[in-house]
Amino acid sequence: MFKFIKRNRNNDDKEIIELDYDRMPKHIAIIMDGNGRWAKERGLPRMMGHREGMKTIKKILDRSAHLGVKYLTLYAFSTENWNRPKDEVNALMNLIIEFAQKEGENLHKNNVKFNTIGDISKLPSNSLKAIKDLKELTKNNEGIVLNIALNYGGRNEIVYATKKICEKVCKGDINIEDINENLMSMNLYTKGMPDPDLIIRPSGEQRLSNYLLWQSAYSEFWYSNIKWPDFSERNLEKAIYDYQNRDRRFGKVKQ
Structure with a gap:
């Protein structure tokens, strides 16, 4: 039995997504791209783009959980982001702390389990503590799992x-x-x-950028x-709608 979600839209977007x-x-995996360019287009410091991007995380997480994404x-x-200007890297590390403290x-409360992927041991001690505290707080939650990829690289993960x-x-x-493949996945x-x-990449770029290389086969x-x-809840729904209307054969021939 099919269950549909229909959302009413304003006059400039009357399309109903089912x-x-x-x-x-x-x-669902997302490459959160375009924060710096978003800020530059508005004459703002790059960090303002990252801060706005953090707000988007909350919206997309809430909508994903409501839709039943696990x-x-x-x-x-x-x-590779360590090669960015030192001030920007430091600001991003502080933003991690801010997110953990403000949103923890x-x-x-919303039963989200917080997790990270990547070599977080290389992060500053205060950022690392905030991450570990949030993991400990949410470790028994059984709702959606929020994975944040920090100091992550797909090639590094395979190594x-x-x-x-x-x-x-x-x-x-x-x-x-x-x-075998299963043993590799388990490590x-x-x-x-x-x-x-589904892997989503906003901002116009069309590459993986060393993200989930093994898992994205x-x-x-x-x-x-x-x-x-x-990026809005509406954009997320469009991506899911497109996904649901594709023919996924995993290398097989459709019967």
């Missing part, structure tokens, strides 16, 4: 998993013959999570010219 709750993507993974800070209780597997082989815990940062069904991609601070 979403099938029974075919909702379990895992995992929302957001690309916040890549391994709200996430907990990380390979090293873990090699250690197990050297210790005699496993044999080389035991190495990634996303261990125990389904691969993303059969993900559906959705691009938009809208910069992340302007």
Whole structure:
């Protein structure tokens, strides 16, 4: 049985989107792109764009949870982002603390489980503490899982998993013959999570940028010219609608 959500729109957007709750993507990943350019277009400091982007996280998280999405993974800070100007990097690290402190209780109240992927050990100690405190606060929650990718790189993750597997082989815990795709998946940062069904990239760029390289093998991609601070619940619904109307064959031939 199909269940649909219909939303009324104002005069400049009368289109009604019908979403099938029974075919909702379990895992949505988003590359939160365009914050700096959004700010530049308005004559604002780049950090204002990142701050507006943080507000967008709350809107998209709330809507995703309402729609029944189980995992929302957001690309916040890549391994390459350390090469940005020092002032911007420091401001982003402080923004992590601000998000954890301001939104922590709200996430907990709404049954959100907070998680990170990436090598967070390289983050400043105060940012790391804020992250660990938020994880501890929400660890028993059973609602949507919010994954924030921090100091994350897809290639780095594959190397990380390979090293873990090699250690197990050297210790005699496993044999080389035991190495397969499932074992690799179980040693990634996303261990125990389904691969993303849908990867969204706003801001007009059309590349993965070292994001979830292993996990995205059969993900559906959705691009938009809208910069992340302007990305709305409506845009999320359009992406999901497009996803639900694609033919996902996973390399097979449709019967």
